[in-house]
Amino acid sequence: MKLHEHQGKELFRRSGIPTPRGEHVRTAQAVRDYIEVNPGSWVLKSQVLMGGRGKAGGIKFADDAAAGEALANELIGKILRGVQNPEGERVESLLVEEKVQIESEAYVSITIDRARKCPVIIASAQGGMDVEEVAANDPDAIAKYWVDAATGYWPFMGRRLAFAAGLPTGYHKAFPAIVGGLYTLFMQYGANLVEINPLVLTKDGRVIASDAKVELDDNGLFRHPTLREWNIEAPSDEDQAAALATGLGRSNYAKLGGAVGVIANGAGLGMGTMDAIRNAGGEAANFLDIGGGAQADLVRKSYALVVSDPKVRSIFINIFGGITRGDQVANGIVEALKGGGLREVPLVVRLTGTNEKEGRAILAAAGMNPVETMDEGARRAVEFAGAAGRGNN
Ligand code: GDP
Numbered sequence: 001m002k003l004h005e006h007q008g009k010e011l012f013r014r015s016g017i018p019t020p021r022g023e024h025v026r027t028a029q030a031v032r033d034y035i036e037v038n039p040g041s042w043v044l045k046s047q048v049l050m051g052g053r054g055k056a057g058g059i060k061f062a063d064d065a066a067a068g069e070a071l072a073n074e075l076i077g078k079i080l081r082g083v084q085n086p087e088g089e090r091v092e093s094l095l096v097e098e099k100v101q102i103e104s105e106a107y108v109s110i111t112i113d114r115a116r117k118c119p120v121i122i123a124s125a126q127g128g129m130d131v132e133e134v135a136a137n138d139p140d141a142i143a144k145y146w147v148d149a150a151t152g153y154w155p156f157m158g159r160r161l162a163f164a165a166g167l168p169t170g171y172h173k174a175f176p177a178i179v180g181g182l183y184t185l186f187m188q189y190g191a192n193l194v195e196i197n198p199l200v201l202t203k204d205g206r207v208i209a210s211d212a213k214v215e216l217d218d219n220g221l222f223r224h225p226t227l228r229e230w231n232i233e234a235p236s237d238e239d240q241a242a243a244l245a246t247g248l249g250r251s252n253y254a255k256l257g258g259a260v261g262v263i264a265n266g267a268g269l270g271m272g273t274m275d276a277i278r279n280a281g282g283e284a285a286n287f288l289d290i291g292g293g294a295q296a297d298l299v300r301k302s303y304a305l306v307v308s309d310p311k312v313r314s315i316f317i318n319i320f321g322g323i324t325r326g327d328q329v330a331n332g333i334v335e336a337l338k339g340g341g342l343r344e345v346p347l348v349v350r351l352t353g354t355n356e357k358e359g360r361a362i363l364a365a366a367g368m369n370p371v372e373t374m375d376e377g378a379r380r381a382v383e384f385a386g387a388a389g390r391g392n393n
């Protein structure tokens with residue numbers, strides 16, 4: 001999950017990283033109102049997820065409320081395009097921020113070095129809009145420090161980086177604490193990337209994060225339920241939008257066009273289930289990976305998503321339990337589907353794992369069709385799809 005700049009800066013503030021004062025707004029009128037109450041020089045920053053907004057014309061400067069309103073009218077609704085995003089992204093909101101007098105622009109980020117299996121802090125004195133070229137043409141201008149996650153970050157690392165990257169002395173005092181805040185954020189929120197570009201040294205000697213790029217690991221989001229509400233990352237197609245609305249990961253659902261709906265736990269099992277359906281002479285209506293466990297709420301929502309496709313005439317739920325208890329999974333499925341209100345199609349459930357027999361008994365008692373093997377399940381689901389209306393409804 002990528003965060004917008006204003007969201008990233010909210011996390012920066014929580015982690016003690018200084019940011020310019022400002023306000024996140026959705027209308028030109030709000031820009032006008034804000035600048036009227038807070039006269040001065042302001043930057044209007046388009047809140048889009050693509051990088052390179054400056055070059056794409058998404059950053060504007062306003063010295064009074066009228067100019068702010070006019071520029072906001074230009075920006076809001078505009079499609080920004082850049083080298084990193086040729087398709088473009090629509091500007092829905094702006095960050096109005098104090099314009100700072102820039103003495104120097106540095107770069108600092110933390111990401112995971114997958115080869116070394118540890119976080120790496122990257123710093124450069126040549127931050128700003130051309131940092132990609134710096135990395136390509138002048139790799140010596142980029143300094144790195146690999147952190148042992150067991151001992152964590154210590155301020156000497158920041159000092160060492162400041163010298164290695166050749167940061168102007170104006171940065172030296174503040175830099176180790178800023179990197180410390182960034183490291184805390186990185187670990188606490190389970191980020192894949194945190195980046196400040198530019199980290200600005202102002203003419204009056206302050207060091208502040210002028211931009212914020214934060215990418216969180218979706219697998220860690222459950223630890224931060226409030227951040228889930230920030231998951232506004234533009235879905236790139238209808239399937240992704242449906243998956244996200246259902247509470248699934250963005251790549252956990254795809255519509256395919258056949259008549260047999262699929263709900264499986266695990267991407268591999270989902271693909272195997274589709275193959276089994278094809279071997280049985282049918283076509284899968286969709287791919288759906290419900291993930292680990294099989295909580296009632298998610299089962300119900302996934303079922304609703306699958307039957308929302310009018311072509312679906314049967315559903316094959318294929319749950320590989322492993323150590324998950326089959327009776328719990330079965331109860332979850334029964335619980336999920338009992339409330340009614342959903343289009344009913346014949347359901348075949350294959351359940352394996354601990355207590356699988358008990359699980360199948362529970363499913364049978366609820367009128368679902370428990371099976372033992374994937375091939376048997378696929379065969380029955382294909383049969384049901386070929387004779388919709390027969391079966392358990
Ligand atoms: P990006 O292009 O998407 O990375 O957006 P940034 O937030 O990094 O802004 C791009 C550029 O706009 C920066 O590198 C600065 O040169 C300029 N800029 C942004 N905010 C300010 C500001 O407060 N004062 C000044 N003078 N320039 C700014």
Ligand code: MN
Nearest residue numbers: 128197198211
């Ligand atoms: Mn930037």
